[in-house]
Amino acid sequence: MNLTSPTQVKAWCIENEFHPNKTLGQNFLIDRNALVSIVDAGLEGVAPGARVLEIGPGMGVLTEEMLNRGYEVVAVEKDPVLAARLAESLGNPPKLTVIAGDALDVLVHPDRFPELNPPPQTPSGPSASFSCMVSNLPYQAGTRILLELVQQRGLQAMTVLVQTEVADRLAAKEGSKTRGLAGVWAQLDYDVKVVRKVAASCFWPRPAIGSSVVTLVRHDRNTGLTEEERDLFHRLTKQAFEHRRKQLGSIFKDLIQSTARAEELSNDDWINLVKGLLNEDA
Numbered sequence: 385m386n387l388t389s390p391t392q393v394k395a396w397c398i399e400n401e402f403h404p405n406k407t408l409g410q411n412f413l414i415d416r417n418a419l420v421s422i423v424d425a426g427l428e429g430v431a432p433g434a435r436v437l438e439i440g441p442g443m444g445v446l447t448e449e450m451l452n453r454g455y456e457v458v459a460v461e462k463d464p465v466l467a468a469r470l471a472e473s474l475g476n477p478p479k480l481t482v483i484a485g486d487a488l489d490v491l492v493h494p495d496r497f498p499e500l501n502p503p504p505q506t507p508s509g510p511s512a513s514f515s516c517m518v519s520n521l522p523y524q525a526g527t528r529i530l531l532e533l534v535q536q537r538g539l540q541a542m543t544v545l546v547q548t549e550v551a552d553r554l555a556a557k558e559g560s561k562t563r564g565l566a567g568v569w570a571q572l573d574y575d576v577k578v579v580r581k582v583a584a585s586c587f588w589p590r591p592a593i594g595s596s597v598v599t600l601v602r603h604d605r606n607t608g609l610t611e612e613e614r615d616l617f618h619r620l621t622k623q624a625f626e627h628r629r630k631q632l633g634s635i636f637k638d639l640i641q642s643t644a645r646a647e648e649l650s651n652d653d654w655i656n657l658v659k660g661l662l663n664e665d666a
């Protein structure tokens with residue numbers, strides 16, 4: 385089946401009485417140009433043969449393209465019907481591993497999914513055995529999945545298709561109206577860049593809003609932070625963005641004297657605040 389042919393994808397669904405599930409964010413990518421740009425962006429600089437993580441493979445449009453380019457793919461799919469048909473529909477490629485399950489479970493409890501384990505020659509833990517993640521993420525769970533992955537810091541790079549609004553928030557710098565917690569947390573260890581927009585008409589069923597391709601590439605500017613500093617960074621920013629209209633001075637009373645609002649601070653500003661507070665305690 386040609387997975388970028390809307391006619392063929394629809395015909396398969398009708399024949400198999402498969403109704404795309406809105407709750408699972410099933411909007412299949414049916415546009416060849418968009419497919420090529422997300423895979424190009426995701427695999428840039430990644431050596432062929434490397435192991436790529438894909439979340440929500442659906443009918444397998446990205447999966448097939450990555451396998452064709454010589455990569456090994458581990459695909460995590462929550463829909464049991466789609467998970468069960470994926471390998472066979474692509475001709476049982478030896479370089480494909482399918483895990484039927486919720487990506488959040490798989491990421492939080494990797495020990496329960498032996499299929500995730502690196503091949504014997506790879507040195508350490510599950511996420512370390514992947515060079516990158518390339519996915520058209522489901523609408524609802526997308527941000528949570530990304531935030532879990534950025535906090536694990538195991539992946540060198542992630543390239544995802546998400547709603548444009550989510551993409552812009554992830555990439556937003558200080559001072560921008562769209563600056564929010566997801567962006568602040570993602571940018572702590574990743575450089576975030578919006579690569580291109582993908583129109584709603586490139587998906588079937590057609591979603592209400594358009595999407596964008598975003599890349600997150602790990603940087604090493606904050607690798608020196610301790611776990612205690614990271615923990616306070618997350619707690620402080622979470623509390624601040626829960627009251628984003630308020631001045632920091634009125635949220636944190638005696639702890640922080642500032643008339644600034646959460647969205648105005650850069651990540652370096654937050655890190656300096658965190659270090660200052662921990663030093664005062666010492």
Ligand code: SAH
Pocket residue numbers: 408409410411412413414439440441442443444445446460461462463466485486487488519520521522523525
């Ligand atoms: N990658 C495919 C499908 C994208 S739609 C394409 O581009 O065409 C999103 C996919 O994520 C669907 O297949 C849906 O079943 C799956 N999905 C939704 N929630 C999930 C979760 N929590 N974990 C894993 N897969 C999930």
